[in-house]
Amino acid sequence: MSHRRVIRLCAGLFVAALFFVPQVIEARYILHILVMAGIYTIMTMSWNLLAGYTGQLNLGHAAFFGIGAYTSALTAMNFGISPWLGLLGGGCVAAFFGLLLGFPSLRLSGPYLAITTIGFAEILRLVATNWVELTRGSLGLSGIPLLTPISIGNWTMKFYFERDYYYVVLVAALLTLFIIRRLVQSEFGISLQALRDDEHGAQSIGINTAKYKLAAFTISAFFAGFAGGLFAHFSRLVCPHTMSLHVTFDALTMTMIGGLGSIGGPILGAVALTFLSEWLRVLEGFFKVDIRLVLYGMLLIFTIMFMREGLVGVIKSLKDRFLGFGRASDGGADHD
Amino acid sequence: MESLFLQQTLNGLIIGSIYSLIAIGLTMIFGVMKIANFAHGDYSMVGAYTAVFFVAWVPGWFGWVGSILAAAAVVGVLGVVTERLVFRPVIGRWTDIDVIMVSIGLFILLENLAQLFFGATPRIISDPFKGATVNLGGLSTSVLRLFCLGFSCVTIAVLQIFLNRSKFGIAIRAASQNSFAAQLMGIDINLVYRLTFAVGAALAGIGGVLFGTTFAVHPIMGAMPTLKAFIVTILGGMGNIRGAIFGGFILGVAESLGGNYISMQYQHAIGFFIIILVLLVRPSGLFGAKEGT
Amino acid sequence: MTEILKTENLSKHFGGLCAVDNVSFAMEENIIMGLIGPNGAGKTTLINMISGAAAPTGGRIFFHGKDITGLKAHSINNMGIARTFQIVRVFAKLTVLDNVMAALVDRRRHGPWKLAVSSVFRGMYQTGENPESRAEAEKLLDFVGIARYRDELAKNLPYALSKRLEIARALATRPGLLLLDEPSSGLNPAELVDQIALIREINRQGITILIIEHVMKVIMDISDRLIVLHYGEKIADGEPEAVYTDPNVVEAYLGDDSHAEN
Numbered sequence: 092m093s094h095r096r097v098i099r100l101c102a103g104l105f106v107a108a109l110f111f112v113p114q115v116i117e118a119r120y121i122l123h124i125l126v127m128a129g130i131y132t133i134m135t136m137s138w139n140l141l142a143g144y145t146g147q148l149n150l151g152h153a154a155f156f157g158i159g160a161y162t163s164a165l166t167a168m169n170f171g172i173s174p175w176l177g178l179l180g181g182g183c184v185a186a187f188f189g190l191l192l193g194f195p196s197l198r199l200s201g202p203y204l205a206i207t208t209i210g211f212a213e214i215l216r217l218v219a220t221n222w223v224e225l226t227r228g229s230l231g232l233s234g235i236p237l238l239t240p241i242s243i244g245n246w247t248m249k250f251y252f253e254r255d256y257y258y259v260v261l262v263a264a265l266l267t268l269f270i271i272r273r274l275v276q277s278e279f280g281i282s283l284q285a286l287r288d289d290e291h292g293a294q295s296i297g298i299n300t301a302k303y304k305l306a307a308f309t310i311s312a313f314f315a316g317f318a319g320g321l322f323a324h325f326s327r328l329v330c331p332h333t334m335s336l337h338v339t340f341d342a343l344t345m346t347m348i349g350g351l352g353s354i355g356g357p358i359l360g361a362v363a364l365t366f367l368s369e370w371l372r373v374l375e376g377f378f379k380v381d382i383r384l385v386l387y388g389m390l391l392i393f394t395i396m397f398m399r400e401g402l403v404g405v406i407k408s409l410k411d412r413f414l415g416f417g418r419a420s421d422g423g424a425d426h427d
Numbered sequence: 428m429e430s431l432f433l434q435q436t437l438n439g440l441i442i443g444s445i446y447s448l449i450a451i452g453l454t455m456i457f458g459v460m461k462i463a464n465f466a467h468g469d470y471s472m473v474g475a476y477t478a479v480f481f482v483a484w485v486p487g488w489f490g491w492v493g494s495i496l497a498a499a500a501v502v503g504v505l506g507v508v509t510e511r512l513v514f515r516p517v518i519g520r521w522t523d524i525d526v527i528m529v530s531i532g533l534f535i536l537l538e539n540l541a542q543l544f545f546g547a548t549p550r551i552i553s554d555p556f557k558g559a560t561v562n563l564g565g566l567s568t569s570v571l572r573l574f575c576l577g578f579s580c581v582t583i584a585v586l587q588i589f590l591n592r593s594k595f596g597i598a599i600r601a602a603s604q605n606s607f608a609a610q611l612m613g614i615d616i617n618l619v620y621r622l623t624f625a626v627g628a629a630l631a632g633i634g635g636v637l638f639g640t641t642f643a644v645h646p647i648m649g650a651m652p653t654l655k656a657f658i659v660t661i662l663g664g665m666g667n668i669r670g671a672i673f674g675g676f677i678l679g680v681a682e683s684l685g686g687n688y689i690s691m692q693y694q695h696a697i698g699f700f701i702i703i704l705v706l707l708v709r710p711s712g713l714f715g716a717k718e719g720t
Numbered sequence: 721m722t723e724i725l726k727t728e729n730l731s732k733h734f735g736g737l738c739a740v741d742n743v744s745f746a747m748e749e750n751i752i753m754g755l756i757g758p759n760g761a762g763k764t765t766l767i768n769m770i771s772g773a774a775a776p777t778g779g780r781i782f783f784h785g786k787d788i789t790g791l792k793a794h795s796i797n798n799m800g801i802a803r804t805f806q807i808v809r810v811f812a813k814l815t816v817l818d819n820v821m822a823a824l825v826d827r828r829r830h831g832p833w834k835l836a837v838s839s840v841f842r843g844m845y846q847t848g849e850n851p852e853s854r855a856e857a858e859k860l861l862d863f864v865g866i867a868r869y870r871d872e873l874a875k876n877l878p879y880a881l882s883k884r885l886e887i888a889r890a891l892a893t894r895p896g897l898l899l900l901d902e903p904s905s906g907l908n909p910a911e912l913v914d915q916i917a918l919i920r921e922i923n924r925q926g927i928t929i930l931i932i933e934h935v936m937k938v939i940m941d942i943s944d945r946l947i948v949l950h951y952g953e954k955i956a957d958g959e960p961e962a963v964y965t966d967p968n969v970v971e972a973y974l975g976d977d978s979h980a981e982n
Binding site for chain 2 (some may be wrong): 210
């Protein structure tokens with residue numbers, strides 16, 4: 092069997108196995124972590140599309156997450172709209188804001204763009220804090236409805252427990268992976284990457300870089316908003332902190348450590364850091380010291396200085412060295 | 428009505444002077460090394476904590492002024508350390524995004540180290556003037572704030588002299604305009620880098636003490652100075668020290684007046700609104716040089 | 721012969737500086753036209769305006785009779801003008817093959833949203849798995865002689881080869897007019913010979929070429945016509961031998977102390 096097929100088979104088995112996890116692991120606490128990890132992978136994959144593949148540094152990504160969360164929560168609470176529709180609605184509203192934020196990116200880059208995106212998120216966060224009639228301010232929205240029950244054959248999910256959310260988030264994450272992977276490994280994706288690598292060169296081969304940037308922002312924002320909606324109905328509490336810089340930095344750190352500009356990197360980073368975070372929380376119980384974020388910071392610095400391509404890059408070079416498959420390459424589109 | 432306007436303008440100038448101080452450091456570092464340091468505000472935070480401990484050790488007015496100098500020294504050293512360990516390997520090698528990322532990592536690290544060592548509870552640096560106020564022709568303000576304004580202005584003036592008259596200052600300015608040519612002229616560029624960071628960070632440290640005395644000191648206080656400094660730096664043009672000076676005062680006054688006449692709650696959004704507008708019209712800042720593509 | 725490109729009083733001012741000053745010329749189809757002049761004469765700025773990378777501050781440009789003045793670079797490329805850059809701008813993190821594949825995408829018919837949606841639903845547009853595109857990309861790489869590097873990342877290519885990659889990439893957009901900005905800089909004599917042959921072959925296949933060059937040997941050899949710029953103004957326009965001996969041209973080069981290589 093060819094090398095590629097082996098990988099595909101293993102990946103397929105792994106994904107299938109993921110569906111059986113709740114049969115094996117019943118601890119609600121662990122399932123809770125897995126759900127959060129899943130939500131974070133959607134966040135990181137969407138951020139990666141914009142930063143890793145299109146080269147646009149968006150430090151306001153949490154704003155899309157928060158917009159999706161608030162939209163879905165508010166439509167469910169105030170208008171009785173089904174949360175399932177709310178998820179899509181949250182994504183769409185976030186996509187609209189993504190489009191808006193795309194316009195500054197047409198003229199700005201580097202630190203200028205970074206500050207503009209931060210400003211965008213901060214302004215929205217202030218709106219969420221101060222528009223108390225709509226968002227209940229700093230208190231946030233609580234008692235957000237659960238996802239409404241769905242039945243597949245004989246099996247009904249009522250969403251009272253983490254287990255049901257696990258399945259939904261798993262499917263959502265896989266769907267996101269599928270879509271983003273297709274987007275990236277296509278003529279659309281290669282155009283984004285050309286734009287990332289050299290904007291003038293891209294224009295010289297006919298790429299309308301403005302339109303591509305706007306498209307990337309819109310799509311990236313949609314998925315982040317969708318993740319926000321999932322978060323809203325899972326944690327049942329949304330507050331302005333959801334849009335804070337710290338949330339963006341979380342997604343950013345996970346993506347960089349996992350591997351910017353690769354398909355697997357964001358997933359690896361999100362899962363690894365979510366679990367690392369939990370293990371450290373346990374340690375904190377023993378040593379009374381919270382070094383989680385200190386470690387985040389150190390890992391981020393370390394990654395950029397020594398493992399620029401992230402964990403994915405490390406795995407690739409190990410693979411090259413020991414198995415001799417593939418060629419010397421770093422980053423770029425994964426062909427997994 | 429009119430005196431309210433003047434009062435708020437004064438308040439704005441005071442806070443703006445602190446913004447300027449911190450922003451000058453940021454813009455200097457960017458001008459010389461093309462590094463956009465997102466951890467810059469954390470230099471202010473470290474400076475503020477230095478002052479907390481120094482003032483506990485040497486109390487009174489004398490201790491407070493001493494703490495400013497101590498903060499400058501400590502943060503200056505921290506600046507050199509971060510330059511050597513984190514940023515020096517970066518220059519020229521990596522893209523914009525990498526530099527911003529590594530400084531974000533530094534930001535997260537410093538912020539949380541502070542939380543680890545000092546705890547999340549805010550600390551107070553007690554007012555060395557014991558709450559005394561002063562009345563200037565109808566406008567009132569605390570002696571502390573007036574002192575902050577004065578001290579900032581003096582520091583800025585001293586800095587200008589340093590940059591224009593001293594050997595090192597001129598070297599920094601030369602490197603800021605053309606680092607390659609500066610090296611060809613025999614300037615030890617590594618020394619300049621270290622000096623720039625030391626001075627830039629020290630300025631932020633001083634600003635941090637002033638800021639921390641006026642408000643409070645806590646581990647995540649670095650985020651706001653960072654963002655304010657970036658806003659001011661962009662307003663004034665990255666690398667443009669004079670622009671940073673003006674920009675700081677402009678931002679301070681805009682926030683103060685805007686907070687009072689438009690909305691107190693969105694005060695902090697004013698700065699962002701301003702630069703978003705400015706950048707849309709002039710992508711390189713109000714006074715920035717047009718960068719070649 | 722039909723006229724493919726025409727400029728009328730084309731100018732570019734940067735504040736007080738005038739980089740290109742009232743330049744007018746016309747090119748017929750299928751020729752190779754050389755554009756020379758001392759450093760800073762405005763040659764690249766002129767090319768930038770024709771390709772859409774810079775907007776003129778005065779004058780007009782006509783391509784096949786259509787006014788293209790001030791159009792954006794990507795639109796101009798879609799209309800049939802391609803270019804290379806003085807300092808190579810390949811897509812560093814893409815493979816050599818992908819660099820060309822990116823250029824092969826038919827952007828006249830497919831915008832970003834259409835490509836995005838169809839990539840998700842039909843999965844048909846898969847880079848590297850579309851056999852016709854791949855074959856055409858390979859052909860182009862072969863044509864410029866770098867086919868064996870197809871899977872190498874573009875940033876790992878030696879300088880001379882990355883210049884050829886840029887040419888292959890430009891050709892992939894099926895241009896009628898190719899603008900070459902100092903393609904010979906940094907090449908050794910052996911590479912120069914190959915390049916002259918390559919440019920000739922491109923022209924032979926029906927593509928009109930406008931080439932900026934400093935290396936006299938190259939430009940005199942392949943140009944059907946020559947235009948000389950000096951301080952942004954056109955000071956000569958005609959057959960190579962005539963231009964070469966034009967006293968204005970000689971003075972411009974000697975007077976500026978820039979060396980004209982024989």
